Amino acid sequence: MSQDTLQVEVYPTREAMGAAAAADVAAELRRRLDGAPDATVRMVFAAAPSQQDMLDGLVAEPGIDWSRVTAFHMDEYIGLDADAPQRFGRWLDAAIFDRVRFGAVHRIEPGDDPEAAARAYAELLAAAPIDIVCLGIGENGHIAFNDPPDADLQDPELVRVVELDERSRVQQVEDGLFPAVEAVPTHAITLTIPALLSGERLFCVVPGERKREAVRRTLTEPVGPQCPATVLRTHPACTLYLDEEAAPGDLEELPVTDVAALGAAYLDRVTGLLARIRDEEAPAVAAAARVLADQIAADRLVHVFGPGGHSNLAAQEVFFRAGGLMHVAAILDEGTLLSSGALRSMAMERTPGYGRVVIEDRGLGADDVLVLVNAYGINAALIDAALTARVRGVTLIGVSSHEHANGTAPDHPARHPSGHNLHELVDVAIDCKVPIGDAVMAIDGAAEKSGAVSTFANAYVLNWLVLATIEELVARGEDPPIWRSGNAPGGDEANGRFLDRFRGRVRSL
Secondary structure (H helix, E strand, O other): OEEOOEEEEEEOOHHHHHHHHHHHHHHHHHHHHOOOOOOOEEEEEOOOHHHHHHHHHHHHOOOOOHHHEEEEEOEEEOOOOOOOOOOHHHHHHHHHHOOOOOOEEEOOOOOOOHHHHHHHHHHHHHOOOOOEEEEOOOOOOOEOOEOOOOOOOOOOOOEEEEEOOHHHHHHHHHOOOOOOHHHOOOEEEEEOHHHHHOOOEEEEEEOOHHHHHHHHHHHHOOOEOOEHHHHHHHOOOEEEEEEOOOOOOOHHHOOOOOHHHHHHHHHHHHHHHHHHHHHHHHHHHHHHHHHHHHHHHOOOOEEEEOOOOOHHHHHHHOOOOOOOEOOEEEEOOHHHOHHHOHHHHHHHHOOOOHHHHHHHHHOOOOOOEEEEEOOOOOEHHHHHHHHHHHHOOOEEEEEEOHHHHHOOOOOOOOEOOOOOOHHHOOOEEEEOOOOOOOEEEOOOOOOOOEEEOHHHHHHHHHHHHHHHHHHHHHHOOOOOOEOOOOOOOOHHHHHHHHHHHHEOOEOOO
């Protein structure tokens, strides 16, 4: 379920909640770190017992190069001894900082001049974008130590010194961190709300019955300083993880199942994914466009193959398409088309050797370019097609999700026996960034997520590639043949001028 742009997931136990959040944080880390050999991640952690299950699960996750991760934390008491166990930095040392080998850990050290310490920490934060924020919600609705009712949702500072709300101090006693309220410091250094929201991806973990009212307010009250956590509903990529104790009893009655709101939440997920592709894949798309432009300038075809049920849609998307390139030749193999039977299609895409037969049947060789599209990037037919094309000297462009491929177990039945991923085999790899499982919407009461995004992602990448190729050709002084819709005025006449040029060359025409 969702509220505005905030995705809400409820789990039966605190342990299940922590494990799910840890898996999602780990997947995001892998996605970012696997994007390039020199990729790094900057992330912010909350220090509270509510985060323990998630952090335990995160530490245990495999395949994360922590040496490329820089860690920050979001608040720290003023006035405690440097070695006091209640210091948030010390808590995080035990919870995660000393359990994995971070590239760097930046602790908030208030010292004798907290204001200067806040300015210095703000400079560290501002040095580069924040990628991930792992946070919680306080019993009074605060995030970090941005307490109601004075939290500034538009604070011009990234870090500041604040006086703690009485309810915040009481919570520290109830969490077992201090013996009495009098022992809890009255002031702290905290990241501000704009600093927290600057993170590209937010993971908010909130377990326990004591947080139920704060969660209810977060989901139902107007966004504002009376409950600072309401601002999470404005972030484009934030997930709230709850256990059943923290979930309000009337959660299913909250105004979050409205059809328009559901559509808005799904739209946000889709557009957020496309925005990440746009922001991160431009160099790969430009490189692929140059390859296609070279091919078309030489009047040679560009072959596109999407081995797998819905991956075939990607090949169809750019073939015989209004605004598309006439030099595109789609390989529409009947064996993997859903129209031949969904279960049959899945069986064929998992059959070793099948992709080899398809490529050999097309007679592709050293003068050819093949675009292989499959969001998952692992299936046997796909990998065989890539391996066969490589042996035959074909130039390969791959469109697949690196996160999905890298996160799929080596013994998954869909995998090629070699264990290869598509992006490891091609000359130019474009990451469509589809999350593991493809579906992105958790609807309350449904056992599985729904709302797949791979078709959107693949279609966006391929149409972007077509646009970039046309732009490249025009810059070279070429006038590439482009399909006009046959349903538009003059479409048949415009296309008819080129049909003899491609009839017989493009098998599926």
